[in-house]
Amino acid sequence: MEDTIVAIATSLAPQAISIIKVSGKDSIFIVSKIFSNKNLSHAKSHSILYGHIIDNNEVIDEVLVNVLKAPKTYTKEDTVEINAHGGIMTTKKILEILLKNGCRLAEPGEFTKRAFLNGRINLLEAEAVNDLITAKTDAARKMAINNVDGILTKKIRKLRDKMGQILANIEVNIDYPEYEDELIVTEELIEKNLKESLEELETLVKDSHNGKIIKEGLDVAIIGVPNVGKSSILNFLLDEEKAIVTDIPGTTRDIVEGSITLNGILLNFIDTAGIRETNDLVEKIGVDKSKKMVNSADLVLFILNNNEKISSEELDLIKSIDISKLIIFINKNDLERKINLDMLKDYDYVFGNTKEVNGLNKLKEKISKKLDLGNIVHNDMAYLSNVRQIDLINKALEEIKSAYKAYEDKCPIDIIEINIKGAWNYLGELIGEAYTDELVDTIFSNFCLGK
Ligand SMILES: Nc1nc2c(ncn2[C@@H]2O[C@H](COP(=O)(O)OP(=O)(O)OP(=O)(O)O)[C@@H](O)[C@H]2O)c(=O)[nH]1
Numbered sequence: 001m002e003d004t005i006v007a008i009a010t011s012l013a014p015q016a017i018s019i020i021k022v023s024g025k026d027s028i029f030i031v032s033k034i035f036s037n038k039n040l041s042h043a044k045s046h047s048i049l050y051g052h053i054i055d056n057n058e059v060i061d062e063v064l065v066n067v068l069k070a071p072k073t074y075t076k077e078d079t080v081e082i083n084a085h086g087g088i089m090t091t092k093k094i095l096e097i098l099l100k101n102g103c104r105l106a107e108p109g110e111f112t113k114r115a116f117l118n119g120r121i122n123l124l125e126a127e128a129v130n131d132l133i134t135a136k137t138d139a140a141r142k143m144a145i146n147n148v149d150g151i152l153t154k155k156i157r158k159l160r161d162k163m164g165q166i167l168a169n170i171e172v173n174i175d176y177p178e179y180e181d182e183l184i185v186t187e188e189l190i191e192k193n194l195k196e197s198l199e200e201l202e203t204l205v206k207d208s209h210n211g212k213i214i215k216e217g218l219d220v221a222i223i224g225v226p227n228v229g230k231s232s233i234l235n236f237l238l239d240e241e242k243a244i245v246t247d248i249p250g251t252t253r254d255i256v257e258g259s260i261t262l263n264g265i266l267l268n269f270i271d272t273a274g275i276r277e278t279n280d281l282v283e284k285i286g287v288d289k290s291k292k293m294v295n296s297a298d299l300v301l302f303i304l305n306n307n308e309k310i311s312s313e314e315l316d317l318i319k320s321i322d323i324s325k326l327i328i329f330i331n332k333n334d335l336e337r338k339i340n341l342d343m344l345k346d347y348d349y350v351f352g353n354t355k356e357v358n359g360l361n362k363l364k365e366k367i368s369k370k371l372d373l374g375n376i377v378h379n380d381m382a383y384l385s386n387v388r389q390i391d392l393i394n395k396a397l398e399e400i401k402s403a404y405k406a407y408e409d410k411c412p413i414d415i416i417e418i419n420i421k422g423a424w425n426y427l428g429e430l431i432g433e434a435y436t437d438e439l440v441d442t443i444f445s446n447f448c449l450g451k
């Protein structure tokens with residue numbers, strides 16, 4: 001935190017403008033050393049100055065410099081942003097000169113890490129900054145900006161305060177047992193606040209499941225025996241000739257992936273090798289991968305051929321798939337129906353072919369329904385979404401469940417207190433009220449350089 005750090009904030013490519021960011025106590029002093037115009041310490045905060053970057057009397061670039069004085073900056077430190085002509089060589093050269101003049105190269109995410117350590121943002125908001133940068137869909141972007149803006153933090157803080165209120169009351173009770181009135185108030189408060197906390201935590205856990213889906217999307221595996229049209233379906237869904245299609249069974253050997261957005265959610269379709277017994281080593285590896293995909297995918301599209309009877313191998317495969325994540329698509333319905341539908345009487349299925357949109361649109365509707373995609377994206381989404389957050393909120397929920405049970409079982413108040421304190425601590429960890437250096441390093445190392 002003592003060092004003045006520098007990084008290229010824009011990508012290294014030929015582009016209109018590139019920005020080199022400097023933050024730390026010496027940033028204004030260091031940039032002044034290489035700036036032609038004037039001593040930047042006299043510049044007004046949040047002003048833009050025109051001039052040149054000079055190194056050993058050589059003009060390196062014509063630039064605009066933003067001077068941002070602490071504390072109203074991203075990091076809460078003095079910050080200077082150099083807007084240079086966007087060439088790769090120019091940008092690298094300015095970075096090199098700044099390093100030579102006393103800056104240290106920033107680590108990934110170090111600017112945001114400083115914003116957190118200097119108390120401008122909390123851990124949830126910092127994580128949301130990264131989510132915003134890496135958002136792959138509009139819904140993911142919306143959720144991230146809501147979290148950057150602190151909507152989620154407010155929810156968590158309010159809930160934590162509620163627990164804090166009970167804890168304070170219990171303390172008074174333990175310290176001054178002679179105040180009987182206080183005991184009655186405490187019991188009423190525990191009952192009410194615990195119930196509310198329980199409900200709110202349950203909603204947060206449920207929503208976090210959606211948060212994860214919005215951020216990461218869902219995997220949909222396309223499974224079936226060879227030649228039923230799996231790769232044709234992938235290409236049709238993606239509207240792109242991504243996978244090779246031939247009439248030779250066993251064409252697809254390795255997995256082929258591509259994604260589309262449906263109801264605002266990113267669906268990652270995975271085309272797989274047709275499953276069959278084979279002595280071909282390469283195909284065998286592909287078939288093993290297909291089988292693994294059945295287990296790891298969020299949804300399985302099992303493809304059958306309308307023009308052929310269902311084999312016992314196909315039926316065994318269908319039976320092995322968890323029905324809650326199974327959709328059966330009977331492809332090639334432009335050809336004569338030879339499929340024995342009586343074998344599918346326990347299942348729901350959709351007909352279609354890859355020559356016309358009708359059936360495949362029905363398939364998309366079915367996918368959307370099965371995954372309940374229509375109910376995931378809202379305008380006011382502010383959900384927990386990463387593993388760390390989901391783990392902590394689940395732990396807090398468990399503590400409050402135990403506290404509520406202890407209350408119902410009429411356990412001594414200090415037993416209940418232990419559980420509430422546990423939940424209160426987990427929520428503190430969630431927003432970064434309590435943290436370890438290791439955790440902070442891990443979180444920010446996932447950021448990109450210059451953020
Ligand atoms: N008539 C008809 N032919 C289709 C349809 N869909 C695919 N085909 C044909 O079926 C053959 C196999 O298609 P693929 O998409 O390669 O089948 P696959 O399931 O990926 O096959 P493998 O990769 O070998 O497992 C090709 O000749 C396609 O043109 C369809 O809806 N109707």
Ligand SMILES: [Mg+2]
Nearest residue numbers: 230231251252
């Ligand atoms: Mg294929």
